[in-house]
Amino acid sequence: MVLSLVSLCAREVVSDHSSSPCWLKWVPRELYRALLEAAFSSCRPLAVGELVQRWPERSLRVGGRRKPGQTAPNRLCIQSMLLAVVRGLSDQCSLRVLDLCGLQGDEGGMGDPMGGWSLTVALCTMVVQARAGAQRAHRKEGDRERKRISALERESDLKRERGQRKREEGLKSDHSSNVSERIESSGHMGEEEMSKGVRRKMEMERKRERTVAGLGGSEREAEEKAVDSDVLVHVRADLFVNGRSWERVRTALSTSGPLKLQCRYLRVEEISVSSIRTLLDLLPRRGLLGIDIRYSSLGVGGLAELLPLLSTFPALKSLRLHYCNLDFRRDHPGQSEALRELSQGLARLQELRRLSLTALRLPGQLRVLLSLPQPLEILELPYLCLSPADLAYLSCSHHASVLQQLDLSENRLDENTLPSIRRLLSQASSSLQHLSLSGCGLTDGLLGLLLPSLEGCSALKSLALALNPLSVAGLMDLVRMAVRMPSLRQLLYPNPLEDYQPGLPELPSSAQLLDWPLDETTDINLTSSQLNRVLIDSGRSDLFLTCDLLNYD
Known part of the structure; x- marks a missing residue:
């Protein structure tokens, strides 16, 4: 009740921007x-x-897992937040860590969210702008310092x-001699103060040169710490890079300034192996949790070239390769x-x-690829x-x-592979939560043999069986099994064969089921x-059934 009241009051407060000068300075931290959550939910960018420009804490996290709905x-609002971060650098804001991991939405979704590619470009622009602003401020500071030194020099000349x-x-008395000594010493003090900044810069430059000269495999972290000492705000985000944004991302990652861009998950599409290597070389070694490479023609040699570099990221937990042109079906030399x-x-x-491997065409080679010392949780x-x-x-x-x-989608199963699948489900019965x-x-017959093994998966939360040639009778058996699984929350089922127009083969493929039109004369509902009647009779209101493949998550 208290949180609800605070939320309602915060939404009312941020609704009138003209009154913000009155209340903002009195708001407790x-x-x-x-107030920020209310401003985001009410779409109040100002x-x-x-x-954000006056944020009183050292860290700010915007993003993460969103609540249902x-x-x-x-x-x-996101653009306004990023601009405020840059403005806050000159206002000595308390903010030191900005965490935007998981912030991006779907491109073109409801409410005009910012997708992963657009957010990446905006973040890189922010880093470059902050660097340019710091350089302008440094030049102004240098001009003020030169003016101060010139004034000291003029004053020293006048005293001399x-x-x-x-x-x-002819003033040669002791008093005159003491005055002259004081004038001389003040002149030397002016000269020392004038050269103080120059000596400090020379010492810092020599220290940096020693650091660079001693770089090795283990000294890379020392170099990153030395660079981080000049950083005011660390920005953590998930980056989405393709051919159009690669140059901008490279510039932002190689730019030193008050903002430092860090990456949690890196997704790259349609860029070369050399470009991927360049990005990985620019990323800090700690912090990268996963990399997703899509539609890039890596080839066997390219992937073998990247893997040693990926091993230098100690926290890397996820590797996804989708349509990367790896084909071992042919008898290639080597x-x-x-x-x-x-x-x-x-x-x-x-x-x-x-580990995610999509369309890599590796029949008979799964043992070689999965010979890992540690077990995988997601495959x-x-x-x-x-x-x-492979399945055995x-x-x-x-x-x-x-x-x-x-996820074993689009891998053909038959009587020969069914025993391996049943043994696999038996081994994973206590841990498996999501299965596709x-x-x-x-078919109805194969699914009937598989249902007891599926029902034995006590932790299963979601089950996807779309684009399988099942009849209405097979679907009814599937749903009757599903309602007996208390942990199951989502079931993606296929359209039954009776709902399609005539002409389907006896055992249609998934591509045929996807393209074949449904019969408009049949009541699909x-x-x-x-x-749903089976759900109601069993009292399972917490189980969601759908045949909508495109919107299934």
Whole structure:
């Protein structure tokens, strides 16, 4: 009740920007967070800017996991926040860490959120602007220092002239001698004060040269700490880089200034291996948790080249490779050696817990790739053309008993592979929370054999079985099994074969089910109502059923 009242009052306060000069200076620091949340939710960019510019704490986190129904912050509010951070640098703001990890929304979503690519570009622009502002401020400070030194020099010259004049007039008494000595000493003090800044700069430059000269593998962190000493605000974010934004991101990461950009998750699309290497070389070694490479023609050699560099990031937990042009189906010369290098490179990623390989075409090679010393918690292998030997290895591997998320979509299953899948589900029954078997060719008969193993997964929260050739009878058996699983919260089921127009093959593929039109004369809602009736009869209002593949999360 108290939080609700604070939220309502904060929303009312930020609604009128014209009154902000009256209340802002009287706001206690404990209420800044509630006011900022109200400004974001009410889309008040001016209020966001003023609150962030005067932020009273050392850290500010905007983003993270959103509550159900909560939308991503508006684009204008985010831009206003970033501008306020730059303005706050000159106002000696208390802010030292700005955490924007997880802030980005979906491009083109409701409420005009800022997507990952747009946020990355805006952050890089902010870093460059802050650097330019610091340089302008430094030049102004240098001009003021030169004017002060010139004034000291003029004053010193005047004092020398006065002393010389007095000496020429014949003032040789003890009192006159003492006055002359004081004038001489004041002149030396002026010279010392004038050269103090120059000596300090020379000492700092020599110290930096010694640091650079002694750089090695272990000295890199020392160099980063030396650079961080000049940083006023550390900005943490998830970066999305493609060919259009690569140059801007490279410039921002290589720019030293009051803002330092740090990356938690790096996603790159359609850029070369050399460009990826450049980005990784510019990132701080600590802090990177995952890298996602998509639609980049790495090839076997390119991936083998990147893996040793990835092993230098000690906290790296996630590696995702999607459509990266790795194909081992053909008999290429040196294929065994290349696979061995990939296996050794993956084994060096000591903290790896998530591995996603999409459409890499690695039939029969799963044992080589997953020969890791530590077990994986998340394993995604869609479109990999897995062989029976691959699935047999996976079901007996040390990964099976700790898997929390498994995606085997678009890998054809049949009577030969079903025993391996059942053994795999039995091994992962106490840990598996999310399972996707979409597009695996599961018929009513195969699904019936698999249902007991699925029901034995006591921790399963979501199950995806889209684009499988199931009938209405098969779906009813699936839902009856689902309502008996107390942990299950989401079920993505396929459209039954009865809902499609005539002409489908007897065993259609997932691509055919995706492209084949539904029969408009059939009441599609009838299937949904039948399945929901099973939910109502069982009292499972907490289980969400959907056949909407595009919007399923």
